[in-house]
Amino acid sequence: MSGIVVMMNGLPGAMGHEVSQACIRRGLTLAPVALTGGGQPADCQVTEGSTSVTVKLVGPDAAGSQRKALEELKKAHGNRLVIIDFTHPTAVNPNGDLYTSVGVTYVMGTTGGDREALMKATNDSGVYAVIAPNMGKQIVALQATMERMARDFPGAFSGYKLEVTESHQKTKADTSGTAKALVSSFQKMGVDKFEMDDIKMLRDDESQKAFGVSEEHLNGHAWHTYTLKSGDGSVEFQFKHNVSGRRTYSEGVADAVQFIAAKCAEKSKKRTFDMIDILEAGVMQ
Amino acid sequence: MSGIVVMMNGLPGAMGHEVSQACIRRGLTLAPVALTGGGQPADCQVTEGSTSVTVKLVGPDAAGSQRKALEELKKAHGNRLVIIDFTHPTAVNPNGDLYTSVGVTYVMGTTGGDREALMKATNDSGVYAVIAPNMGKQIVALQATMERMARDFPGAFSGYKLEVTESHQKTKADTSGTAKALVSSFQKMGVDKFEMDDIKMLRDDESQKAFGVSEEHLNGHAWHTYTLKSGDGSVEFQFKHNVSGRRTYSEGVADAVQFIAAKCAEKSKKRTFDMIDILEAGVMQ
Numbered sequence: 001m002s003g004i005v006v007m008m009n010g011l012p013g014a015m016g017h018e019v020s021q022a023c024i025r026r027g028l029t030l031a032p033v034a035l036t037g038g039g040q041p042a043d044c045q046v047t048e049g050s051t052s053v054t055v056k057l058v059g060p061d062a063a064g065s066q067r068k069a070l071e072e073l074k075k076a077h078g079n080r081l082v083i084i085d086f087t088h089p090t091a092v093n094p095n096g097d098l099y100t101s102v103g104v105t106y107v108m109g110t111t112g113g114d115r116e117a118l119m120k121a122t123n124d125s126g127v128y129a130v131i132a133p134n135m136g137k138q139i140v141a142l143q144a145t146m147e148r149m150a151r152d153f154p155g156a157f158s159g160y161k162l163e164v165t166e167s168h169q170k171t172k173a174d175t176s177g178t179a180k181a182l183v184s185s186f187q188k189m190g191v192d193k194f195e196m197d198d199i200k201m202l203r204d205d206e207s208q209k210a211f212g213v214s215e216e217h218l219n220g221h222a223w224h225t226y227t228l229k230s231g232d233g234s235v236e237f238q239f240k241h242n243v244s245g246r247r248t249y250s251e252g253v254a255d256a257v258q259f260i261a262a263k264c265a266e267k268s269k270k271r272t273f274d275m276i277d278i279l280e281a282g283v284m285q
Numbered sequence: 286m287s288g289i290v291v292m293m294n295g296l297p298g299a300m301g302h303e304v305s306q307a308c309i310r311r312g313l314t315l316a317p318v319a320l321t322g323g324g325q326p327a328d329c330q331v332t333e334g335s336t337s338v339t340v341k342l343v344g345p346d347a348a349g350s351q352r353k354a355l356e357e358l359k360k361a362h363g364n365r366l367v368i369i370d371f372t373h374p375t376a377v378n379p380n381g382d383l384y385t386s387v388g389v390t391y392v393m394g395t396t397g398g399d400r401e402a403l404m405k406a407t408n409d410s411g412v413y414a415v416i417a418p419n420m421g422k423q424i425v426a427l428q429a430t431m432e433r434m435a436r437d438f439p440g441a442f443s444g445y446k447l448e449v450t451e452s453h454q455k456t457k458a459d460t461s462g463t464a465k466a467l468v469s470s471f472q473k474m475g476v477d478k479f480e481m482d483d484i485k486m487l488r489d490d491e492s493q494k495a496f497g498v499s500e501e502h503l504n505g506h507a508w509h510t511y512t513l514k515s516g517d518g519s520v521e522f523q524f525k526h527n528v529s530g531r532r533t534y535s536e537g538v539a540d541a542v543q544f545i546a547a548k549c550a551e552k553s554k555k556r557t558f559d560m561i562d563i564l565e566a567g568v569m570q
Contacts, residue, residue, distance in 0.1 A: 145434040154567035240523040282439035
C-alpha cells in the first residue's frame, strides 16, 4: 500500500506533531490541511529531517468549513486518504460522525467521549477504522498478555502482595488506565486485597526524579512498576514499563495507518480494528 | 482428597527436607520410609512446627530392598500413597520404572535422565504422574505466558535490545533453563540479535551481592532480570523473577501431590500431567 495521504487532526498539539513526524519517517504524505479545535493558529509547520510541510488548520468556527475541507481531500485522494485524530475528548463523537458521513478511513487515538456511540456509528457506516485508546503497541501487548495469563492461570499469584507505582506528567489528573488494567489482571491471579486507590501515583518533579525519570521527560512520560511478593517474602516478581516522551505512541499510530489503509485496499470484511488486531497481525515496524 | 501419604525419595537432601516440610504444613502424612542414593545415613529426622518424623532411608545396595519397601507402603496405603522424587539425574529412569511397575502415583521433580523414556514408561503403565522439571509455579506460569505472548504478538518487540542477567548458587555450572526459555520467547517477538551466550551469568559472591542477593541465600537462589530497550532508548521494559531459597518450589510440589492424588481418586482419563496443567486448573494454594 503506497501513496497514503494522512490528514493529521489535532495539530498543532504535541501529539499531532509527533505523529506527523512518524508518518513522514515512514514515507507517508502529510496533507497540507487538517482540522483543529477553537482558538488555534491558521496554520503550523511540521518538520522531519529534510521534509517540511505547512499545514492549514481548519477550526470549527465557520459552519461547514471542516466538512468542506475533508470532502475536498477525499475528492483529491480517494481511498488513499487516512485521517488520524488526536484532538479532544469532546470532539471524539462529532469528529467520528463527520469521518463516517464523508466516508474516510480513520485512526482514532483520542480518548474519552461516548465510545459505544463511536463504535456504533463506525460499524453502521462501513468505514474502515482503528479505534484504540492506547497506541503504545508493546504496552498494549503486555496488557493483553497479562489478561490472558489471568484467564489461563487463575490462581498463579495467590497469596502474593502487590505494589504498584505509576508516574506521569503532572497535568495527568487521573490514575493510569493501563495500571488499572494490569491490577485487574493481577487481582484475577489471586493477589491479596488490593484496591485501585492503592496504586501509588507520582505527579511531582521530586518524586519522579527519585523514581528515575529524567529532567527532560518530566512533562511527558509514563512509567509503571508492579511488584509482587510472596507471603513469606522469598519470591519477588517485578514488571516495569517505562515510556519517556511520545515517540513509541506515534510509531504505533503510523503502524495503525498503514494497517488500516491495507485493510481498506483489500476490501477486508472486518472494518473496525484495535491495537490487538494489529499486534496479532505481526505487521508492526 | 484427604489422608494422602507421601514417600519422599531423595531425603536427606535439602530439597527433600524442604518438600517434606511443605507437605506436613499442608496436613499430608510423611511416610516413615523413603528411598535414597548410595552412601546415605540409615535414617533422618524431618521437623516442621510441632511435627517430627524419623524417616528410614533405603539405599540401593541390597538388591530388591527398595522395591520391597515400596510394595509394603503400597500395601498399607493403597491409592493414598504418592511418591515424590528429588533424587539424582542418574536415578530418574530406574526410579520411574520402579514406580510404574509397582503401580504408585508419583511426582517427578528430579531433572535429567531420558525424559522420553520416562514419559513412555509412565504412559504405558497407566500410573498417575506429574512430571515437571520446574515446580516454581509462578515462574512456570510466566514462562508459558511469555511463550504465548510470542505466539500471539510475533513482532511486538521488533527493534528492541535485550539484556539478561541471571544469578544462581555457584554450584550451578550451566545457564538457567528458564532464562533460555524466556530469551527464546523474546527472540520470537523480534528483538535484535541475541545469542544464549549473551546471557550474563553471576556465580560469585561479590557480583551476586551487588545484584541484591542476601548473604544467607548465596547458596540457594534463582534471580533473573530481563531488560528490553527500544532502539531510540525512549522505552524500557523490565521483567524480574527473584527466588530466594527453595520454599516456593516445595510449595509447588505439595500442589502437585494434592492435584495428582485427586486425579487418581477421580480416575481421570488423562494420567500424565505437568505444572501447566496444574496452573490451568487454578487449584494452587
